[in-house]
Amino acid sequence: MITGSNAPKVLIVGAGPTGLTLGINLLRGGVPCRVIDKLPGRLPWSRALGLHARSQEIFDAMGVLEAVRGQARAFEAIHVYGDKGRDKGPLLSLPMDELPSPFPRLLCCPQPRIEAVLEERFRSLGGELWWDTELLDFQQDGSGVQARVLQRDGQGRHGEERQLQADLLVGTDGAHSRVRELLGLPFVGNDYHERFLLADVDWAPDLENDAFHGFLLADGNLIAIPMPDDGWRLVVTEEPGEETEETEEAEPDMALFHERIREALGDQAPLPGEPRWLSRFTIQRRLVSHYRRNRILLAGDACHVQSPLGAQGMNTGIADAFNLAWKLVLFCRGHGGGALLDSYQRERRPVAEDMLRGVDALSRASFVRAKVLRGARDSLLRLAGNRPQLGRRLVRRASQLDVHYRHSPLVDAGPDADLGWRHQGPLPGDRVPDARLQSQRDGSPRRVQALLRQPVHHLLLQLGGEPDHRARVILHALLSRLPDEYLNELRVTVISRDGFELDRSDTGAGRAHLWRDHDGEFEQAFGTGSRLWLMRPDGHLGYRAPLTDADYLFAYLERLFHH
Template sequence: MNSFDTDVLIVGAGPTGLTLANELARHDISFKIIDSAITTSQTTKALGIMPRTLELYEKTGIAEEMVEKGLDTPAFNVMNKDHKLIYFDFNKQCNSPFPFVLMLPQNKTEEILYNYLMKQNYDVEWETKLLEIEQDANGTTVIVQKGIEKTANIRTKYIVGCDGAHSTVRHQLGLNFEGVTIQQNFSLVDLKVEWKLPYNESYAFVDRGKFIAFFPMKDGKHRILMTSDIGAKEHSEVSIEEIEQMIHAVGPTNTSVSSVLWTSRFLVNQRMVKQARLGRVFLAGDAAHIHSPVGAQGMNTGIQDAYNLSWKLALVLKNYSPDTLLDTYTTEREPVWGNLLSGTERFTRILLQKSRLVNQVRKTIAPVITSSRFINQKFIDALSQTGIHYRHSPIVNGEEYGSKVFNKGNWLQPGDRVPDEIIGNGQRLHHLLTTTKHVLFVFTQDYETFKKIKENVESYPIQVFQIGIERDCAIQQNYLCDSKGQIYSKYGFASKEGMLVIRPDGYIGFKCVELNINLLKKHLQIIFN
């Protein structure tokens, strides 16, 4: 059976599924997206959007709308009563066009993503439930239920399960969701807070196993995350009295709360799959990994799963690349999930320590450790997700291809995220990366050399630019002027010559500090047929 209804079936229309759908639409790949719900989420759920996520959304032009509808919070404070333990200043230390955590409720995020999808002439098939998956050598057949009784078959080449922590796709594949449940009850509350602290900063207060964090929203309300003695199974609303007792126990002082809008109780699960691909079926977002909400990493990680997988699916479906390229989705993303789970679990357990001695040590040591700019930077890189890299990936290449001049030092490496830079007349580097293609930057002043390299890669789906330091060459097509040598310096091109290949998800795929066409083509042959 080689007749297909669509190339890709996306199961789940939350932030991960909608992001994947929008990216496949940009790549001109046919797909269907289904969800058992009647429409997008109507509750706030996940709140924080990280700088790296906004950088990726800037490719589609929706980051601006998100920033307009959200509240940017440039600082995060960890407190013990009124004593400051840790201060993270994103505005000063996050190297991104978006140096803040954007507070935008998930229902607003989904609304923006859904509207953008419809502008691309696609829609979600709502009230459609996945029942069964059957794979064969050429594709998959899915049985879905539409409405109450009607069932239908969908024939597709690939399936991506973005259907949440209780994923039907994962259960159909029989994959284990390995991990632990932290035996501590937590509560989420949206409400009004009155205090004298800055409104546009986030605060977490911790003391002897009790924890409460405040995240501001644009509508004048706050999201509260706190520990609780009341279990999730009791299904009771979080009361004002319960919140006031927690504030009295851990801080802040001179604070009042009112007007509760939404509450939720839960236990923290730390779980992930070890295999995100089985045949022609993939898992992404909460279907593949769930963890503590501390750090607001979950939704952002799922969105970046979608960006990693979408360009690979597009290349394979357009016959530019072999199916084995899709194996690198798990190779690249699984270490990210593993580090995230271990990090959030470790930090959550530290917060929940009830020992008086541990709390005193934490109160004394934490300000000293995080006052180190190096350590503070590491935390911000992790929280903002700008520090995520794929240096371990088999499809990124650099000095192992024989470039003896290549020296790691502090320079950007193959597999690293490409930071934004200003080029020549004020043009931003990230604006050159909005294409769905790979981008090749050739660092040379010699136009004939550039032309020869460009001719050698014309058969590949790649945009090619020349970067030089002389302004009088700026009239040449595809020439970018780095007159101050900032980009040359950042990438370690001391010889003033080199090449960079940037992937569609904004990571360095190849770096070479010489203009060696054979090395470049050797890398491209790993990605492309």
């Protein structure tokens, strides 16, 4: 049994994007961890491609976004066509460059490439990744988790049983999760009747190569996605009623792809040749009953599976891990207790429920065959296409920038939650908006979102004007106490409209960073006045209040960080 100082505090089962995101953020917080995966190595093929704005913000905080972008293709738009194909023009075109994020465009990056970047970052931080290691079973008690694993030689042979000890275990091992199975948790949902064919091909169509193309044809759908290396990914739905025992066993071919391409682009459209990869798959909609059983937790596809339409699955798993990581870091340092871990399900399961409803509605609308229903659907799409505000709302929802935890027990608005300034700025639980700022020390550019590169809580002290005597006393009290009492958990940033000088005792030894809201972007996003904004390590707002309610902030921090 591996115990002692070299034993990881957290054992992660599953080396996909969710597990590696969790591992990286645990290591960033100083918590040693190990990732195991039953596969002998990374699979070369994957259905997951899309990386939305919120996931890019998370990857930027983790220091991996630039490497991922180097392996990806950025999409400028999403085009959806009706049953007449391209000839009648798109029913709906959604531009991807208008999101309120520093990374608005959808990235197309195959999952194996994302995993390779994440694995390199994980190992560079000192993380251990054991391939070809299968979880057999586990036991847990008040002191930790004991896991029994079978570790093979990398070729799937010569297994050796080992006992691993950890404080916590997290199952990020996918839709067929062994961790979820051992916990005996219900995975409730349903299977869709539709089946899909997927092909990665070399192809040169007359289509924009920086956009996603979806064709809702009379006989079935065609999705065409340009890949980073000049190839295309094609997905078609097989028509209902085609499935027999013979067709289920038959190897898929390109005939149906060629038929749909002609229907979508015309008889003269070029056709792809032999595929690089060809696969048939079905989809499900399922959600686990509980995200936690004592010291064992679940994340990603182990919690929720859904249709690939909308590219929500991988992105939701990444956000699960980002939400969970900082809570595990605090728990391993002795803060928060079980209530902190309970907040993970309280925050993330409603997000998965909402995501599953939205993806289910999108999938069922795209599958309809009856002519009258197709007509109604297409009319709604045209309506959305003619109303830019509605289109922007759809893109923002898909990007997961609107995800919030307003009903979480971990967030608070202080005693003045219902006063008139409630409508100004983000509410507790919302994602903290980005804004460009300027360093007061050297004039260099800064961004609010960039604070997430330090995996701690960040207190933003907004000064709406020249502070009076009372405000100066409050500032001095905050800057005197907070850096000492919460040295490892909190950083303080003072943001003023026209620049503001603090006493040397308040700025010495890095006690606070001074930023200037030079172009007014911060006021535009957060409102006016002198405020306290506490941003959590996952970029969501934990607490907000007027500057004069600083005493309540100390009470909130005491509850959050109590031992």
